[in-house]
Amino acid sequence: MSTSDKPWGGRFGTSTAQLMERFNASIGFDCRLMEVDIAGSCAYARTLTRAGLLTADECAQIIDGLEKVRDEMREPSYEFADHLEDIHMAVETRLTELIGPVGGKLHTGRSRNDQVNLDERLYLRTAIAATVGRIRQLQQVLVDFAADHTETILPGYTHLQQAQPILLAHYALSLFWALDRDAQRLTDAADRADVLPLGSGALAGSAFPLDRSFMAQELGFSRVSPNSLDAVSDRDYFLEALSALSITIIHLSRYCEDIILWSSAEFGFVELDDAYSTGSSMMPQKKNPDSLELVRGKSGRIVGGLVSLLMTMKGLGLTYGKDLQEDKEPVFDAFDTIDDCLDVFTAAWATMKVNVDRMESSIDAGALATDLADYLVRKGVPFRESHHIIGQIVRSILDEKRLLTDLTAEDLHNFDPHFEADAVECLDLRQSLAARNLPGGTGPEAIQDQLKAARVVLTDADISPH
Numbered sequence: 001m002s003t004s005d006k007p008w009g010g011r012f013g014t015s016t017a018q019l020m021e022r023f024n025a026s027i028g029f030d031c032r033l034m035e036v037d038i039a040g041s042c043a044y045a046r047t048l049t050r051a052g053l054l055t056a057d058e059c060a061q062i063i064d065g066l067e068k069v070r071d072e073m074r075e076p077s078y079e080f081a082d083h084l085e086d087i088h089m090a091v092e093t094r095l096t097e098l099i100g101p102v103g104g105k106l107h108t109g110r111s112r113n114d115q116v117n118l119d120e121r122l123y124l125r126t127a128i129a130a131t132v133g134r135i136r137q138l139q140q141v142l143v144d145f146a147a148d149h150t151e152t153i154l155p156g157y158t159h160l161q162q163a164q165p166i167l168l169a170h171y172a173l174s175l176f177w178a179l180d181r182d183a184q185r186l187t188d189a190a191d192r193a194d195v196l197p198l199g200s201g202a203l204a205g206s207a208f209p210l211d212r213s214f215m216a217q218e219l220g221f222s223r224v225s226p227n228s229l230d231a232v233s234d235r236d237y238f239l240e241a242l243s244a245l246s247i248t249i250i251h252l253s254r255y256c257e258d259i260i261l262w263s264s265a266e267f268g269f270v271e272l273d274d275a276y277s278t279g280s281s282m283m284p285q286k287k288n289p290d291s292l293e294l295v296r297g298k299s300g301r302i303v304g305g306l307v308s309l310l311m312t313m314k315g316l317g318l319t320y321g322k323d324l325q326e327d328k329e330p331v332f333d334a335f336d337t338i339d340d341c342l343d344v345f346t347a348a349w350a351t352m353k354v355n356v357d358r359m360e361s362s363i364d365a366g367a368l369a370t371d372l373a374d375y376l377v378r379k380g381v382p383f384r385e386s387h388h389i390i391g392q393i394v395r396s397i398l399d400e401k402r403l404l405t406d407l408t409a410e411d412l413h414n415f416d417p418h419f420e421a422d423a424v425e426c427l428d429l430r431q432s433l434a435a436r437n438l439p440g441g442t443g444p445e446a447i448q449d450q451l452k453a454a455r456v457v458l459t460d461a462d463i464s465p466h
């Protein structure tokens with residue numbers, strides 16, 4: 001296209017270099033904004049009409065034309081060509097081809113700067129709702145899984161060393177709560193993005209008497225932006241979304257790491273379903289947890305997207321600079337990636353087999369040492385002292401190659417006279433768990449309460465508008 005054919009071509013003598021045309025074009029990726037761009041333009045045409053800038057007939061022609069453009073562009077075979085620069089110009093150019101010069105009235109008082117900002121906020125609204133929906137599905141799977149494993153005991157770890165016995169339900173619900181914060185963060189971000197930027201023009205506000213409250217209402221926004229300079233410069237909504245998605249993928253990544261480890265021969269706690277594993281091209285015996293490795297690996301892309309947009313924004317003075325065109329790809333990629341990751345993770349988790357016996361039998365007797373120390377505390381021994389006493393017991397039985405659970409009441413009494421006949425009772429896994437029924441603990445009763453609370457969260461989420 002020669003420059004004089006471009007919507008902004010009036011002041012240009014020579015045409016854009018082909019290299020520049022390709023470099024400048026965002027149409028290859030912002031074509032994803034087509035639907036929201038057209039929805040925004042329809043609302044804008046109605047606003048212009050209310051302001052007396054379009055007749056009712058012109059408005060009808062424009063809206064009718066925009067719907068035709070949308071139908072054409074929905075066709076998978078439709079080609080978005082580079083010379084059209086971006087989705088905003090592609091829609092306007094095609095509209096004018098279809099309905100003639102009246103199409104040129106649509107951009108009155110509007111700039112692509114407030115237009116792109118609007119499109120992005122509309123995209124984000126839908127993208128966040130879809131991702132939050134997936135998070136809720138995963139939370140549901142975790143609740144069902146936890147309900148099936150309120151008696152499954154496994155070693156809990158710190159420093160990747162066995163620490164204390166825990167219930168598998170407690171472990172599954174730990175991810176439930178992390179995901180709940182993720183859903184809240186995304187919902188908060190959507191609430192803050194719920195601001196209409198249209199009417200800000202290029203930067204200084206529109207010179208026409210546009211009814212911004214009407215536009216906001218038409219497009220389902222709660223508020224209008226209070227400052228046009230801030231409105232066209234702002235990309236906080238994308239930064240917040242990327243940061244929320246980064247935290248979510250980091251959560252998934254950490255749980256992937258555990259399950260990958262648990263599915264090794266050495267642990268043997270779980271086995272992933274064949275449908276979510278793959279084989280080795282060389283070693284016939286291998287079954288690899290690729291699904292979870294990929295989720296763990298893809299965290300790099302999403303966090304990279306956050307860093308990329310932060311860097312794009314860093315040196316950018318006010319207001320709009322073409323730098324901002326670089327904002328879309330990391331965000332689109334982050335949502336596509338997280339949605340895939342959530343689907344795969346949910347399916348892999350829902351189908352994995354748990355080796356209940358292996359989990360329980362792998363608990364080292366030493367994991368009950370704290371319970372023994374707590375026993376002495378109940379007999380009046382200061383905790384620091386009892387910690388020391390148990391440490392010495394552990395040391396001496398290690399030398400004798402005996403386990404903590406091999407000790408009799410008499411053995412214990414010989415170590416410290418505060419130990420009485422009932423002391424051996426605390427060397428029992430279920431006893432250890434039952435001692436932890438305070439709110440938030442891994443005790444079986446506390447787990448029932450936790451499950452109840454988790455279910456309430458899901459019911460409330462179901463009835464809330466998000």
Ligand code: ARG
Nearest residue numbers: 026086112113116320324325
């Ligand atoms: N394609 C542009 C972007 O994504 C649209 C806004 C262009 N504005 C401008 N003043 N050139 O940011």
